[in-house]
Amino acid sequence: MVSMNLVLQSLISGISIGCVYGLIGIGFCVIYNASGIVNFAQGAFVMLGGMVTYVLINKFQLPYIVAALGAIAVTAIVGAGVERLVVRPLWKRSAPMFVMILATLAAQIVIERLTYLAVDDQPKTLPAFTDRAPIMLGGVAINFQSLWIMGGSVVIVIALGLFFKSTRTGRAMRAVSINAEAAALQGIPVSLMLTLAFVLSALLGAVAGILLTPTQYTAFNMGVPFAISGFIAAIIGGFGRPLGAFIGGITLGLVQAMAILGLGAGVKNVAALSLLLVLLFIRPSGLLGSSR
Template sequence: MTSSLVLQAVLSGIVNGFVYALVGMGMAVIFKGTRIVNAMQGEFAVIGSLVAVFALQRAGLPYAVTIAGGIAAGAVTGFLVDWLFVRPMTRRGAGEEGFLLLTIGLAFTLSAAALFFGGRDSHLLPGFGGEGVVEIFGAFLTIHALWLVGIAGAVVIALRLFYTRTLIGLSMSAASLDPDGATTTGINVARMRALTFVLGGALGAVAGLLVTPLIAVNYQMGIGLTLKGFAAAILGGLSNPLGAVVGGLALGLLESLAVLSFPSGYKDAIALSLLIAIMILMPNGLLGRAGRKGG
């Protein structure tokens, strides 16, 4: 096993880890704001990617416009989920189990819709920065992979600043921590929860748009991204969106390094088995009990 092969696995793990982190961040944002475990987070990625693909290939729109359209599609889908389903169930006093079943059902529904409109074919987007490759100490990464890491890092920083420096972000945090107290200060809690789903949908779409130039999107992709994102969020603390970054990178590296010793077909089983072991040893996640409250 050469050092360049190990470095290749590490770089691939970092790239994959940021994708899982973005999906996990979206799940953590929604859980932080609503206490709902969103089992359809990966479908936001599929929706955003397919909208961008069709806008680019069939409508012939500029690439930047299609990317913006994909993010908007994820955000609008998040708003519609809250408006059409979550709010009515909240008014009727639905419990956590009911919301979990709702998002599971919506995941299958949206997957079927993606199959109906997009067919069984897989679709790719052009890579950001072209199709070139960069050599790093004997390992190789596409230009798009570097863009992915850079954009994902910028999203992480922006999300941190959003929650700590903006009035809306602070209001969303207050509404999630103490809804009754937030209401007495004039915060519209229902609106903040709707914005939580909008933000979660947008983050999911960003993850899909970043991964689609590397892995072709299809109607089946959502469930895989949801599971990896959920694992990342659990590792980092489900109430801490920024903790999902640590969890996503850890999962991505475990997954890639497992391929060095075992056939690639076993990478998911090995990575998730190690994840189970980590959670047994560290039940509060990689960041500990305090980290679960961060973000």
């Protein structure tokens, strides 16, 4: 029989990894809302966040915080490059959605290969942000990195909400997501908003990678699994709904954690896809999506 402490421990782990899935899912939503594009290079941004931080710390001897900020900046530049070099030409030609998806998948592979050539194929990890013993609540251990992940994710979600509601740029991006043609007629630079959407998505992916890498390894080819999990989180929450994507990510993380506890690590992906299928049957629009 599984002990209650073990169940609680698994729930904490599920919420922690779920917050990361949620941030990745929000990245999908930001780009989709601005352009209608599904960006499957999102996983590469997660990988770059952890990988570039590792390289800056270990090869250039930069302080942790400087390396993290540098990694976020590098990933943002890569995000802008993907938009300008890959997405923009296709978007101007009104390319079909499946062409856009294939193009972003190709960008993901190119980024992976370049990372492999620039670094190597060995797994990398980062030290925990706080090097202290876990907090013990009865028989449940809560490590500080999990608190960093959960607290940081909540702060980012709140900041994003304020950005979209209270800033001129955020409101412009929302207007583009509602009706790009009408936004253009009002003088909003739609193409610039698209670039900013990719930059913001890359920032979210990089932060997710930096938060995650101290608890799991990063490698040149780890982006795709996290991109898939983030995509599932976005669908669960209601595609295009950032808050829904975050809730969907936590839901996915909890379901996977319970599946691993009850049936073993081998059913992790089965649990994720099963949750997706059940939700698509019950509520195709997602948890927070419109029923229309």
